[in-house]
Amino acid sequence: MPEWGAGTERVAIVGAGLAGCLLATLLARRGIDVTVYERREDPRVTAPERGRSINLAISARGLEALAQVGLRELSLSRALPMHGRMVHSRDGQQSFRPYSADGTQAINSISRAELNLALLEVAERTRGVCVRFGHRLSELDMATGELSFETAGGQRAARAGIVLAADGAYSAARRSVTFRQGFTFSQDYLQHGYKELTVPPRDGEFALDPDALHIWPRGSSMMIALPNLDRSFTCTLFWTGAEFAALRSPGQIRDHFRRHYPDVAALIPDLVDDYLHNPIGSLATIRCWPWVHHGAGCTLALVGDAAHAIVPFYGQGANCALEDCIEIDRCLGETDGDWTTALTRYQQRRKANCDAIADMALDNFIEMRDRVNSRAFQAKTAARHALERRLAGHYVSQYELVSFSTVPYAQIPDRIRRQDRAMALAAAGALGLGGAAVALAAAASRVTRRKSP
Incomplete structure (x- = not known):
């Protein structure tokens, strides 16, 4: 670690998004002075980028993180609970599927921009935090700890001993270590992209049921819709590039939506304009290792999407990134502020968890666009909910463990396998219901006792 001289900043965070x-x-x-550098201008004085809202589905993990800075209740007051999925068939029929066995659990639709503003204002009110907008990182020199920025006034430079990269999936800070020996990196794109549309209020009210995340599963593709406080819905198309390219004229667009999304096509008055002018975003899973890098001049740690971007189909990207921040803070507390030890613990504890949710998010895309229409899948879900009601506290579905608990992600697949094995034995007559309950309790205990790697 370098010695601190005049003008050297102890900690720099690159990115003023949710995690930053x-x-x-x-x-x-903790009494640590922090400077946050954000490439965009202050969002409080600039218009949002068109077609880039993608509502967040904040659930238990994100809410627990927000509670640490006093934002849990405020966030819930500005969110809309969604207690299940509303599945729309090709003929316009709708079917509600609750997320939890008792129907009481909900994920929360909230504006990413609004939540970001709330976190930004809390940060700026906290003594020791300085936020500098309009600073696009162009280079980080690990040998000197110097950060070079492009600003409206020209090039600017700063120094830091600790650099925390919270600047997203296409992290500029991460580029400084991309070609370091021993650094592994993968960037796997789906063939699908996304485009946003808007369903405005109808006669001043929601045009769709606001208590659900709406899904139009169409096998190889799908559309979803999440409610907003202004009674609109943000719809997101998840289509392949070929599907987007096939619709070029207003007539083709209208005809396609009337055929494939008949119950919503008439609810989108700006359908053609939104479709033609809103951008197509990409969907990628990013994995890399290690997340922490030491140079002669500084230490760099990757946080959130810069370390582990995931696709949005479990609604856990923001929740997972906020958990990273809590883990770093926890590790600093455990090590009395020893950054080297704390960051080592952080990456060791989080890596397996982030890999696990990345895999589950990819699988959930297939479930949402295809399996939800399967009678076998619906029967299996109903059976799982029945087991959850019958064996409350012992049998818990994967969705509940991911969205409504803070059980480490990496422990969830093993717990589900153990639960299913116990229930298979019960079904075969090797265990009675009471024996199954004991086996399930033992499975849950073994998993939760195991520490994350």
């Missing part, structure tokens, strides 16, 4: 703002607040509360 939360992390800045947590560190400043």
Whole structure:
């Protein structure tokens, strides 16, 4: 680690998104001065980018993180609970599928921009935090700890001993170590992209049921819709590039939606304009290792999407990134502020968890666009919910463990396998219901006792 001289910043965070703002607040509360650099201008004085909202589905993990900075209740007051999926068939029929066995659990639709502003304002009110907008990182020199930025006023430079990269899937800070010996990196794109549409209020009210995440599964593709506080819905198409390219004229667009999304086509008055002018975003899973890098001048740690971008089909990208911040803060507390040891623990504890949710998110895409229409899948889900009601606290579905608990992601697949094995034995007559309950309790205990790697 370098010695600190005049003008050297102890900690720099690159990126003032959800993770960057939360992390800045947590560190400043420990008495650590933090400078946050954001490439965009202040979002409070600039218009949002068209077609890039993608509502967040904040659930238990994100809410627990927000509670650490006093934003849990405020966030819930600005969110809309969704207690299940509303599946729309090709003939316009709708079927509601609750997320939890008792129907009480909900994920929460909230504006990413609004939540980001709330976290930004908390960070700026925290003594020791300085946020600098309009600073696009162009280079990080690990040998000197110097960060070079492009600004409206020209090139600017700063120095830091600790650099925390919270600047997203296409992290500029991560480029400084991309070609380091021993650094592994993969960037796997889906053949699908996404495009946003808007269903406005109808006669001042929601045009669709606001208590659900709406899904139009179409086998190889799908559309979803999440409610907003202004009574609109943000719809997102998840289509292949070929599907997007096939629709070029207003007539083709209208005809396609009337055929494939008949119950919503008439609810989107700006359908053609949104479709033709909103951008197509990409969907990628990013994995890399290690997340922490030491140079002669600084230490760099990757956080959130910069370390582990995932596809959005489990609604866990933001929740997972916020958990990263809590883990870094926890590790600093455990090590009395020893950054080297704390960051080593952070990456060791989080890597397996982030790999696990990345895999589950990819699998959930297949479930949402295809399996939800399968009678076998529906029967299996109903059976699982029946078991959850009959064996409350012992049998818990994967969805509930991911969205409504803080059980480490990496423990969930093993727990599900153990649960299914116990129930298979019960069904075969090797165990009675009471024996199954004991086996399930033992499975849950073995999993939760095991520490994350």
